[in-house]
Amino acid sequence: MSLLVSxxxxSLQGEGRFAGRPSVFLRLGGCNLSCSGFGVNKDGNIGCDSVFAADIxxxxxxxxxxxPATLIEDLKKTLPNDKKFDIVLTGGEPLIFYKNGVLLETIRYFQEQNTLITIETNTTIExxxxxxxxxxxCIFAMSVKLSNSGENEKKRINKKAILAICKNSKDSFFKFVVDKKNIKELEGEIFEIIKGLENDIYCMPMGESQKNLKLNDKAVFEFCIKNGFCYSDRVHIRVWGKKNKI
Ligand code: SF4
Known part of the structure; x- marks a missing residue:
């Protein structure tokens, strides 16, 4: 089966535990959720800043x-030199392809070269x-969606998928998108999701532009101090503003 690549x-990773690290991004096309929140692309069903990769x-x-040979070559072509880099598998939701032969072969190739592979997932696929x-x-950034995503709770929370990653992967951490307006409600949701788990918790301010990040960053920073969570900025947005594809 072919692998769809958006x-x-x-670039440098802009979010989460590995922010600032040189990384090759492999963004796959398609998503099993259709988050209407996040304030982007108000005309369509999907309102996240990765709509160009999520929406069919x-x-x-x-x-x-x-x-896989063509994909491996195309990934290697992006590198500026022979220095160490990470591969970030992202989307859309990259795990809709987790059984795909082209993807598996590519992962195996880079693992043999000792390249760190991190997977950014909505954590709904077991x-x-x-x-x-x-x-x-692999290391998993579990970006479990909260109610501010606008997605139905039954679709966005899969405890079995979360537990499977926590138990079996090399390492994993949570990465939640938080906004000032819904911060009280989101706090309860986060504590419900992380109950019994010891992973690091990163919270990122909602915002696809510098202006909208600014609306949420201070509240999220204070929220992280209060709860003992890690704060993650969105460095690429601070530097460049809106992604050019939306
Ligand atoms: S899960 Fe992520 S990529 Fe998919 S629609 Fe929601 S925010 Fe967008």
Missing amino acids: EIFY SYKNEWQSYLD IDFEKYPEYKK
Whole structure:
């Protein structure tokens, strides 16, 4: 089965535990959720800043890979030199392809080169780690969606998928998007999700532009101090403003 790729690019990670690290981003096309929140793209069903990778109506802008060699070559071509880098698998929701042969072969290739692979996921898809042990060597950024995503709770919370990642992966951390307006309600939701788990918790201010980040950052920073969470900024937005694809 072919692997749908929205974009491949080299940059510095802008969010979460690995912010600032040189990384090649492999952004896959398609998502199993359709978050209407996050204040972007008010005309469509999906309102996140990755709508161009999440929404199937962008499919003709995606590239289809049928063999891993071409994908590996295209990933390597983005690098500025032979220095160490990470691979960030993102989307959309990249785990909709977690059984895909092209993806698995690519992951195996880079793991053999000792490249760190981090996976940014909405954590709704339960991985069979015994059948696909490649994922045991990956680090997961579990970006579980809260009520401010606008998505239905039954669709966005899958406790079994969260537990499988916490138990089987090399490492994992939570990364929640928080906004000032709903901060009280979100606090309760976060504590419900992390109950019994010891992972690091990162909270990021909602905002796809410098202006909207500014509306939420102070409240989220104070929220992290109060709760003993880690604060994650969105460095790429601070530096460049809105993503150019939306
Ligand atoms: S899960 Fe992520 S990529 Fe998918 S629609 Fe929601 S915010 Fe967008």
